[in-house]
Amino acid sequence: MTVETHPSRFSVTSAVFNLLDPIPFGFFVGALIFDVIYAKTANVFWMKSAAWLISIGLVFAILPQLINLGRVWFGKNRVRVRGEKINFWLNVIAIVAALINAFVHSRDAYAVMPAAVWLSIATVLAMGLGRIILAGEQTHIQGVRP
Numbered sequence: 001m002t003v004e005t006h007p008s009r010f011s012v013t014s015a016v017f018n019l020l021d022p023i024p025f026g027f028f029v030g031a032l033i034f035d036v037i038y039a040k041t042a043n044v045f046w047m048k049s050a051a052w053l054i055s056i057g058l059v060f061a062i063l064p065q066l067i068n069l070g071r072v073w074f075g076k077n078r079v080r081v082r083g084e085k086i087n088f089w090l091n092v093i094a095i096v097a098a099l100i101n102a103f104v105h106s107r108d109a110y111a112v113m114p115a116a117v118w119l120s121i122a123t124v125l126a127m128g129l130g131r132i133i134l135a136g137e138q139t140h141i142q143g144v145r146p
Contacts, residue, residue: 013067013070013071014067014071016063016064016067017064017067017068017071020060020063020064021064021068023057023060024057024058024060024061024064024098024127025057025124025127025128025131026057027053027054027056027057027060028053028054028057028094028098028120028123028124028127029124030050030053031050031051031053031054031057031101031120031123032050032117032120032121032123032124034046034047034049034050034053035047035050035112035116035117035120036117038050038112038113038116039113039114039117042110044109047105047109047112047116050105050116050120051102051105051106054098054101054102054105054120055102057098058095058098058099058102061091061094061095061098062095065088065091065092065095068084068087068088068091069088071084072084072085072088073088082137083133083134083136083137084134084137086130086133086134087130087131087133087134088130089130090126090127090129090130090133091126091127091130093122093126094122094123094124094126094127094130097119097122097123097126098119098123100119101115101116101119101120101123104116104119
C-alpha cells in the first residue's frame with residue numbers, strides 16, 4: 001500500500017476558511033428545524049428565531065465563500081479539483097436560497113409558510129451535498145491505494 005502525500009497548503013486564508021466554513025451550515029440547519037416547528041405550532045417565536053438564524057448564517061457564509069472564490073478560481077499553482085468547484089457553486093446556490101429565505105421571513109406571521117420550509121430545505125441540501133462531494137473528492141485524493 002502507498003499513501004499519497006500532498007504539500008501542505010496552509011495559509012492564513014485557509015485557516016480562516018476552515019474556521020468559518022462550517023458555521024453557516026449549523027445556523028441554516030437550526031433555521032430549518034425552527035421552520036418545521038413553526039409550521040407545526042404556529043408560535044411566532046420559532047419563525048422569528050429562524051429569521052435570526054438565517055440572517056446570522058448569511059453573515060458567516062459570505063467571507064468563507066469569498067476566500068473559496070480565490071482558492072478555487074484564482075489560486076496560483078493550485079490543482080483545481082472538480083469537487084471543489086461543485087462545492088463552490090452549491091454554496092453559492094445555498095447562499096442565494098438563504099437570502100431569498102431571509103426576505104420570505106420578513107413577511108408577517110404565517111405568510112412565510114410553506115416557502116420558508118422549502119427554502120430552508122434547499123439551503124441545507126445544497127450545502128450538505130457540497131460538503132459530501134468535497135469530502136468524497138478529498139478522500140479519493142488523499143486515500144490509500146492498494
